[in-house]
Amino acid sequence: MKIVMGVNEYLTRIQLNYYMKAVTSNFAISVFFIVVILVGVLIMTCAASAGRNRPLSPASGDSGWVENVIEYTGIPILRVGLLEGYRRVDFHLNGRYTFADLKGKPIFTGLSSDLRWRSKVEKSDPAEFVYRVLLKTYGSYKDALAVADSLTDSGFPAKVIKIGVMVRIDGSIINDSRKYRLVLGDFQTEEECGAYLEEFFDEYSPRVVRDVISPPQGRIEFYDAEYDYSGSVDKGFRLIPESSECSIILHKVKVGGGFHWEDTEDREYPGVIEIRIDLDGSLMAINEVLIDQYLKGVVPAEMPASYPLEALKAQAVAARSEVLSKLGAKHLNDPYDLCAKVHCQVYSGLKNCSSKSDRAVVETTGEVLKFNGRICDAVYSAVCGGHTENKEVVWNSPPEAYLIGGFDSDNGMLDTINLRNEEHFRSWIDSPPEVFCNVQAYGVMHQLAGAMKYYRWEETYTRQELEKIIKAKTGVNIGTFFGIETLKRGASGRLYEIEILGSRSNLKIKNELNIRRSLSKTHLKSSSFYITVVCDSDSVPRQITFHGAGWGHGVGMCQVGAAVIAHLGEDYRQILEHYYSGAMLKSVYRITKESVPDREVRIKEKVLEE
Structure with missing residues (x-):
């Protein structure tokens, strides 16, 4: 009998809540059931189920964790x-x-x-859920536990929940994705989380997560x-x-x-x-x-299949790493x-x-990026805009040394520019530098014709349009829109905390994706932007224009930049080295005639003492 374990997270819609001054999103944080399925297929004999980590709170006296291990014999x-x-x-x-x-x-x-x-x-x-407030995800259990104990001593119902698994292929551990979530409470409804969202908004970027307690x-x-x-x-x-x-x-x-x-x-x-x-x-x-x-x-x-082969190979390695790391x-x-x-x-x-x-895909079979023994979370975006971003700026997760933002260029003279500085940032937007994703600068405009509209872009709304968008996306009526205060920019100039100023109320928004969603009918192309405002005779804003750079979060590989680097004659290894500094290319499986049929995938449980 063949068994596979799938451990997954449920993504729901983003919901902004003014009274909490926080952005909350419904993500699930644990797995509920294990199903064993018997199937027979000539080349795809396998079965699938979902497993569940038992959420334990060390602060409540549990002595260990139940550890999930995914084991593959042959190809995953x-x-x-x-x-x-x-x-x-x-x-x-x-x-x-x-x-x-x-x-x-x-x-x-x-x-x-x-x-x-x-x-x-x-x-x-439908399934039934328990709701919790996720404050932060840690790479270290001890770090998470120390904060949980401190919060518990202060009267908050804090606990640490472990997510992630160890992955083995043919008996060898290829990855360990274990991380530790610091959460508050066990609530029956999302609304009950409100007080903690407001309490911890300034210190963290809290959001609501849900966990299945009864399956559908x-x-x-x-x-x-x-x-x-x-x-x-x-x-x-x-x-x-x-x-x-x-x-x-x-x-x-x-x-x-x-x-x-x-x-x-x-x-x-x-x-x-x-x-x-x-x-x-x-x-x-x-x-x-x-x-x-x-x-x-x-x-x-x-990535468009028309891109150079070496760029596509870099994309294949990044995508394979993404899957196995998560x-x-x-x-x-x-x-x-x-x-x-x-x-x-x-x-x-x-x-x-x-x-x-x-x-x-075939020429990179089994290849992934690794750093310190773990498969890299090799994220990527379409167009970085000239500077990639730090991972921790975009996601509420531990930083990674191979995902540190940098200029998408081999020109060291750009290093004097500080994109957290508003003056530097505006000049950067208005006077585009020679970076890899500036395809015009490298003479590959005809091959990547669609890229320039994402390298630098503008989006304009009337004041009334923007007010309606903000209300529709956040549920908040700010009254008359007065402007946006930029509170925090990342290394690439991407905003990850702003305050929208209004006649009735101000609204703080954290997280680059929430910012992009809250200020556009769909999404702004990135949060790397500044605004200009045209006012009427009473100095009330009449028209707002966003002046921006890039498309996407900007962390990791810039896909257009990768295509340009490939056009310049570099291979996929050099592309990956440019965007994931310090990561090593490793092979974790290979395809043989014996590796395709009769694959065995098992979930094993064991108690690990912390």
């Missing part, structure tokens, strides 16, 4: 969340499939059909367009291909959620597809796929390892695959 298999929140999911089969329930019991075998299929919720009950239940009906085949099953079902040539088309998949390219489209996927009840009692779809097949769907979705540390409540959205990495299945991007 991933469970990717493709969609959720659907009342029905329509699909087409390309090839012969077995329909099975979540326990592996066949419903239909060897079924081939040209008809459109539909699955829909027959009945369901439900029953799903499925049938073809002519009702030749139909069935009904508890919790979910699996579509298992009989060969590697099979694929499934999911119809009306939502893509680009929250961004200006938001849309729906049909997507084709290899491997196993699992349709099941999600946390809210609707439907989700999960793709079970070998890691390199997954990467063939990520690389061209995250196993067990994201989507903690979900029965999948990572999602197919920007939140994890964009995965488009077979849609954008090309021979060039496939080659980039």
Whole structure:
């Protein structure tokens, strides 16, 4: 029997709360259930389930942790969340499939059909949650415990919850993603967290996280367009291909959620597809796929396949590192390892695959970046704007030495510029320097024609438009917009704390993504901006223009910069060295004939004394 453990985190919508003066987001922080699934596939024999770390509070006297270990024999298999929140999911089969329930019991075998299929919720009950306030994530248990003890002594209900896992391939530990979350309380509702959000807003960047205490239940009906085949099953079902040539088309998949390219489209996927009840009692779809097949769907979705091969190879290594570094540390409540959205990495299945991007994956098979024995969290963004950012500025997590912001250039003369200084920053925006993502400066404008509109950009709103946006995004009526006070900038000039000034109230916002969301109909391209204001005769703002640099958070590799470096003749190793200083390129698995079939994936539990 083959078993796989998926440890995941559930991402929900951002919600800004004025009374708390804090930005809260609903992320889940632990995993609830373990499901053992028996399946048989020619090249993808595997099963999947979600495991749960037992959240222990050392402050309450627990003597140890229950440690989760993911162990792979052969090539890692991933469970990717493709969609959720659907009342029905329509699909087409390309090839012969077995329909099975979540326990592996066949419903239909060897079924081939040209008809459109539909699955829909027959009945369901959503999951139940406990809510907590996440103050900070630490790399050290002792550091987290010291703060928790201090808060407990001061009368706050603090505890430390461990997330992450150790990952083994063929018996060798390839990564340890364990980290420690400092949290407050066990609340039945999100609203009960409000007092602590307000109390700790200035010292931390607190947010609400939720943890499943009772899993969702439900029953799903499925049938073809002519009702030749139909069935009904508890919790979910699996579509298992009989060969590697099979694929499934999911119809009306939502893509680009929250961004200006938001849309729906049909997507084709290899491997196993699992349709099941999600946390809210609707439907989700999960793709079970070998890691390199997954990467063939990520690389061209995250970087244009027209980019130079060496840039695509750098992208493949970064994406592979991202996946393996975050196993067990994201989507903690979900029965999948990572999602197919920007939140994890964009995965488009077979849609954008090309021979060039496939080659980039194959020629870097098994390669990841490592630093101090751990696989790097090798994040990346489209256009850094000329200077990358420190990891801790963007996310409330420990800093990493290989993710320190720097100029996207080999010109040491730029080092005298301090982008935290407002005068320096405005000059930087208005007089673009010669950096790698300034494609015009390197004569590759025709090959990367679309990049310049993200290198430097402007976005303009009337005062009334911006007031409506702020109210819609934050729930706060600030009255008449007067301006924005820049409180904290990172190394790249990206804002991570601002105060919006209004006639009725002022509103503080922390976190670069929250800032981008709160000041735009969709998202500002980055938080690396300053504003100019045109006033009327009464000195009241009439028009506000954002003058910005870059697209994305700016941490790690700049994708356009990587393409330019490749155009200049450097290889993918040199590109990675430029963006992830001090990281080492290592191979953690290889593909052989023996490594594909009969893979075994197990979850092991043991108690570790701290």
